[in-house]
Amino acid sequence: MSAASARTPSLRARLFVLLVVPLVFVALASSVVRYWAAQDMSKDLYDDTLKVVAHAVAREVVLTKGDLVADALLDSLVGALGDPIFYQVRAADGRFVTGHSDAPVPSASLDVPGGTPVFFDSTYHGRPVRAVVLREFIADIDFDGWTTVQVWQTVTQRQALSLSLVGQSVFNLLLIVGSAAVLFWFGINRGLTPLTDLRSAVGLRSASDLRPIRRPVPHEVAPLVETINSLFARLREELDRRNAFIGNAAHQLRNPVAAIQAQAEAALTASTDSGRTARLDDLAQAARQLSRMSHQLLNFDIANEGRGDDLQPPADLTPLVADVARRHVPRALAAHVDIELEPAPEPLLVAGNRVMLEEAIDNLIDNGLKYGCAEGGRLSLVVERMGTMAALTVSDDGPGIPPEASEQVFGRFVRLSDDSDGGCGLGLSIVRAIAQRAGGDVDIVAVERGCTMRLRLPIAQPQGNGQSSAIGSMAAE
Known part of the structure; x- marks a missing residue:
């Protein structure tokens, strides 16, 4: 593998990254959205349940004339909701009736209209809680007027439910992304098969085989194949020209070289100085002819190649x-x-x-x-x-x-x-x-x-x- 190919990622890997990375980002964004949706859903679910508990506590206290809520009822509510439940009931005149006296105090700006539950977040003994305040009008000798019922609960199970929903969503998204990645990789490999075939076709070509490529290719690759075929055609023409030039040049140089050899041998075997001088003159003339011919051959090649441009x-x-x-x-x-x-x-x-x-x-x-x-x-x-x-x-x-x-x-x-x-x-x-x-x-x-x-x-x-x-x-x- 060359240094350039080692630095440049393959087309297969590039397509895979371009397809999978956006999908991963979409999955992450969906997970974030799903997390907030899960929080809202668990909040609504537990708030509705907390409101039902507030009504149940109010009626239980009325029925028992201010006694504590039965342990069996509290246990069933805790078992259903998962987190401990605390409550407080106050009469119309603000008198503490039953429950826990140290209830979370809502903010002064919180408006609690009659008959409508109002929720707020607070802390109880250092733990975050979710509370609901409900004012109900009770016509009773002990509770004559607007009775205030406050119920609060820790939020551990709320958060656990949100995380559980998000975990399920993330698992599903990971499963989808993983399946899509496998399908993408398979599809890319199948889609790049024409390029692999084209690479094989080009690899089969050699200096003696520059036939045009005839394999069917997608429309997007057709211009590349046309360019390759055009290059092959120019290479064929250049090789034919080179071969013809080399053949002709060898034929043309053969006679001057043979003449130089013959003149040199004749000069060596000349018996007189005058004969040797004549042979050397002929040898010099043949060398000049060969020099002129080689000079023209070189200039012809330069002129055709355009190397003098x-x-x-x-x-x-x-x-x-x-x-x-x-x-x-x-x-x-x-x-x-x-x-x-x-x-x-x-x-x-x-x-x-x-x-x-x-x-x-x-x-x-x-x-x-x-x-x-x-x-x-x-x-x-x-x-x-x-x-x-x-x-x-x-x-x-x-x-x-x-x-x-x-x-x-x-x-x-x-x-x-x-x-x-x-x-x-x-x-x-x-x-x-x-x-x-x-x-x-x-x-x-x-x-x-x-x-x-x-x-x-x-x-x-x-x-x-x-x-x-x-x-x-x-x-x-």
Whole structure:
């Protein structure tokens, strides 16, 4: 397991937590609500019972003419309610009649209307109690008037009942949450089965098997599968391109390497100094050809990969062409070729990697000198604006290229004639790759004589931050 996967929880665990944690919070909230409801219910239940006891005490005292309530009645009441019961009866004139003389004293603001029981909380001998005060009008010779009956009881059983009800509720909620968690886990595992199948399908792919995934998946995962299939398609194309390039490169390099080996062996076996010198000259020439070929192979790979697309300020096309053409002046003079440069009347800024742009211009000029001006002549370089594009037109007065081969020459390792100078047919394909990477193109212009090639590059528009819009678009890609 990688460090990243160890830090990141699984999707299964994340879904489980997102489903179960809210359920637990709901259960806790329900338990709190249930606790308050249980307290209210036990309070109402015991208050109603306490009120009944107050009426029973009042009638018992009347019947017994002020005697104590019978022990059997008190025992039955305590057995029913669970907590000890205390009472006090006072006559209409406030005279103590029977019961406990140290009854809890209600607050002075407590209003006790006749015939209506009034409840209050208090303490009795340091223990919390619940009391009820009841005033009843009794027409009797001993109790003539409003007789006050006060009954109180400790609240231990009330609290026990509340806790019991809450405990039952919590147990039920825990049972529900536990059952739901098990069902959630089972459902998540079943719901994630398509993703597990997708993982298995991706795991079966390899560098030699990049077939698209055809397994049915949910609608939410379909865009991911489409993206994976698109990635597989691009990988297939890249692998095919790489394999073809490696095969062609190996084929092209085989002859120069064999020539170098043969020239080296011939130099070793030469019997005269002049013969050895001639063989060494041939060896040096073959090494230069191999160096040129390897350089072109590397540039072709860089141009196709876009590894030269690092952001640089836009450059004026005319100075670029002039700098590259200046390097070919000694060669042109030796071949009796006139190189003419017609600059643009205005700066034409083009975005891209300067080295790769110079490589494209160099290949165009080299192609013109090698094939169009092999026996002298004129090579024309024209820089101009064509709408939103900056164009470099390279014209020679050589034999030209047949119209049917105007696209073929931009392919890899394509040569229309035997190249004794060590070319490998990659120059124009490098130019096209660089141009297309920059948003332009290169093509052959139909002319009556010679060959004319035109390189077109988009003109970069300067922005307020000093960068160009073309650079910005490249960065967005």
